[in-house]
Amino acid sequence: MLRIAIPNKGTLSAPATQMLREAGYRQRTDPKDLVCRDEPNDVEFFYLRPRDIATYVGSGDLDLGITGRDLLIDAGSPAEEVLDLNFGGATFRFAAPPETITSPDEIGGRRIATAYPGVVERHLTERGLKADVVRLDGAVENAVRLGVADVVADVVETGATLRQAGLVIIGEPILRSSAVLIRRVGAPTNNQKAEQLLRRLHGVLVARRYVMLAYDVRADLLDRATALTPGIESPTISPLHREGWVAVQAMVLRNDVHQIMDELYDLGARAILVTAIDACRL
Ligand SMILES: Nc1ncnc2c1ncn2[C@@H]1O[C@H](COP(=O)(O)OP(=O)(O)OP(=O)(O)O)[C@@H](O)[C@H]1O
Numbered sequence: 001m002l003r004i005a006i007p008n009k010g011t012l013s014a015p016a017t018q019m020l021r022e023a024g025y026r027q028r029t030d031p032k033d034l035v036c037r038d039e040p041n042d043v044e045f046f047y048l049r050p051r052d053i054a055t056y057v058g059s060g061d062l063d064l065g066i067t068g069r070d071l072l073i074d075a076g077s078p079a080e081e082v083l084d085l086n087f088g089g090a091t092f093r094f095a096a097p098p099e100t101i102t103s104p105d106e107i108g109g110r111r112i113a114t115a116y117p118g119v120v121e122r123h124l125t126e127r128g129l130k131a132d133v134v135r136l137d138g139a140v141e142n143a144v145r146l147g148v149a150d151v152v153a154d155v156v157e158t159g160a161t162l163r164q165a166g167l168v169i170i171g172e173p174i175l176r177s178s179a180v181l182i183r184r185v186g187a188p189t190n191n192q193k194a195e196q197l198l199r200r201l202h203g204v205l206v207a208r209r210y211v212m213l214a215y216d217v218r219a220d221l222l223d224r225a226t227a228l229t230p231g232i233e234s235p236t237i238s239p240l241h242r243e244g245w246v247a248v249q250a251m252v253l254r255n256d257v258h259q260i261m262d263e264l265y266d267l268g269a270r271a272i273l274v275t276a277i278d279a280c281r282l
């Protein structure tokens, strides 16, 4: 049975569970449950603190896990990213009170408060900088005004927490994070159940990014129309009962669909319909 670690709480928990449901896996119904067995799919899910997930996967005690890229790096465990899951996006940044530290070069020698010492140490080593890293559990934005540190390094999503604490961002992000599927470094890649999970999650990602577009167009305009909707492999063309017209079906990026519909309409296409894709295997 494939054993998979899922965040039990926090920002990543609900979207991870939702994505697995969309991929056809059974998920816990009670948020207090710590384990959920999905017998038909031969998979067992373990609900763990996102910060601990890389440890369980890196040790080989669990086969796969969903966690944040920043948490994976912070753990320093021998686990690696297999797939970016495209949710839980955030940056990891330095911040300080305005006009105290204005450039990343000034970080050296300072006291840095963070709940991610592994990420910060790695960054300092890469830059050849030395600083005093103060490890805190959370609410690190308070550390400067309370006199524990000169600068903080933390997750920034909207920036509202920083603003509220009177801190400003210093320089470019230390890293860009999102939820990722991880496995142990050197784990065999021929595990059928793991490959199936990967294919299913990839299918969910594609189904979220694309929609199915269908329209009717005059056959003599087909080349120009399909140039706008080339699909992934190739668009499907079917004859219409109406002489000289064809029906076209193709996947298009959800973000582009309205622009493409306008252009198709201007070209003379009609009966332009968009439908969501619930699931797919490409
Ligand atoms: N707004 C956000 N706040 C915190 N973490 C976020 C945010 N957006 C994305 N993340 C990601 O979520 C992961 C941290 O999740 P974790 O559950 O440890 O903290 P949390 O969501 O702040 O929960 P809590 O602090 O309540 O335990 C990291 O990978 C982080 O990059």
Ligand SMILES: O=P(O)(O)OC[C@H]1O[C@H](OP(=O)(O)OP(=O)(O)O)[C@H](O)[C@@H]1O
Pocket: 137, 138, 139, 140, 141, 154, 155, 156, 157, 158, 159, 160, 161, 162
């Ligand atoms: O940029 P924002 O949208 O404001 O989000 C980022 C903030 O949210 C998280 O804090 P959380 O509320 O989880 O508290 P914590 O620091 O105790 O984890 C994170 O640690 C940042 O402080």
Ligand SMILES: [Mg+2]
Pocket: 138
């Ligand atoms: Mg938090």
